[in-house]
Amino acid sequence: MVAQQFEQAADYTDRPVDEERAESRRNAVIKFQDRIFVPLTVVPTLLASLLVFGIPLVFSFMLSFQGWSIDSALFSGRFVGFxxxxxxxxxxxxxxxxxxxxxxxxxxxxxxxxxxxxxxxxxxxxxxxxxxxxxxxxxxxxxxxxxxxxxxxxxxxxxxxxxxxxxxxxxxxxxxxxxxxxxxxxxxxxxxxxxxxxxxxxxxxxxxxxxxxxxxxxxxxxxxxxxxxxxxxxxxxxxxxxxxxxxxxxxxxxxxxxxxxxxxxxxxxxxxxxxxxxxxxxxxxxxxxxxxxxxxxxxxxxxxxxxxxxxxxxxx
The missing domain is CATH 1.10.3720.10 (MetI-like)
Structure with a gap:
């Protein structure tokens, strides 16, 4: 039993260095994927929401403080306060x-x-x-x-x-x-x-x-x-x-x-x-x-x- 344990330890210490490096690279890739998963999924949704909802909200907020008519240019309204x-x-x-x-x-x-x-x-x-x-x-x-x-x-x-x-x-x-x-x-x-x-x-x-x-x-x-x-x-x-x-x-x-x-x-x-x-x-x-x-x-x-x-x- 003792001899078998020594043989296993020797096999572990003799494991090729390339295999250890490959495993560390795989772990690094997995960690990198975990870090970028949330930004990759959230950022497109956030950008789409800003385009669909953000721009109209900002434009309507600007219009609420402007004097603008339907026959005028898009950003030609003048500021009228409240x-x-x-x-x-x-x-x-x-x-x-x-x-x-x-x-x-x-x-x-x-x-x-x-x-x-x-x-x-x-x-x-x-x-x-x-x-x-x-x-x-x-x-x-x-x-x-x-x-x-x-x-x-x-x-x-x-x-x-x-x-x-x-x-x-x-x-x-x-x-x-x-x-x-x-x-x-x-x-x-x-x-x-x-x-x-x-x-x-x-x-x-x-x-x-x-x-x-x-x-x-x-x-x-x-x-x-x-x-x-x-x-x-x-x-x-x-x-x-x-x-x-x-x-x-x-x-x-x-x-x-x-x-x-x-x-x-x-x-x-x-x-x-x-x-x-x-x-x-x-x-x-x-x-x-x-x-x-x-x-x-x-x-x-x-x-x-x-x-x-x-x-x-x-x-x-």
Missing amino acids: ANYQDLFTDPLFRSSLMLTIGYTAVTVTAELLLGLAVALLLNCRVPFIRFFRTALIIPMMITPIVAALTWKLLLDPNYGLINVILGTKTVWLGDPGLALIAVAMVNIWQNAPFVAILLLAGLQSLPHEPVEAAAVDGANPWQTFRHVTLPLLAPYIVVAVLLRTIFEFRSFENIWVMTGGGPANATKLLSVYTFEASFLSFDLTLASAASWVMLFIVLIFCVLFIMATKRKEIA
Whole structure:
């Protein structure tokens, strides 16, 4: 045995130097590939994003501080400072659209969160045909918004719509200023609440079982367990759902434009519709750029405040 070990040691020491050098070169090549893998994959994506999103953003930011018309040269606008923003905030239609957008976003996000949470809790239980319901849940969110809006526009038709046939009325859902925004909001909630439900369902299924079992041992009822155990553990998923839905609802456009076009009597003219009309109907791109940046700034403020409030709550 001892002689065999000496022979193995001798073979190891007598290994050719070229083989050691080749192995060290292979290791160096592998390390070099690992170092350049991330730049090679990230840099092209970053450059493409800058070209697709960065240049239009910079150009729109410049336009928001310029006096420029559609028949002028591309960079011939003159600097006018905050005149475009002043025109925005002195426009009664913009102010009403801003308040309408804030209220619409608050109501739809709250409804989507509550409905999505209820559906997620239901689908997290062991009920018959649970796989069928989970599959059917994603159907509304998989439909193209324009197709969904056109379908609901037909369903809400005052003369031949299925909704009025079921209710036995001839309500003009999309022609009444008091009902149009409610109808549009209901369609939006119907299509986007499943996204919240799927996100929260994934969170519920990833939560640890030990805290719930400990609460049951301590004698907590289902409501107390949900309020003091499940809901705090689910808070990170709720934050993500609220942030995402707030961003998308604040710039909601497709279903509103298809179903009502911002009417009747500007009852559904949100900021996105106002910006679209200023851009592509009035061709006032400077005013539309200012409105777009106001929308972006408001969403950023909300996101930052919401994240800060959530972190303070976690620290407390």
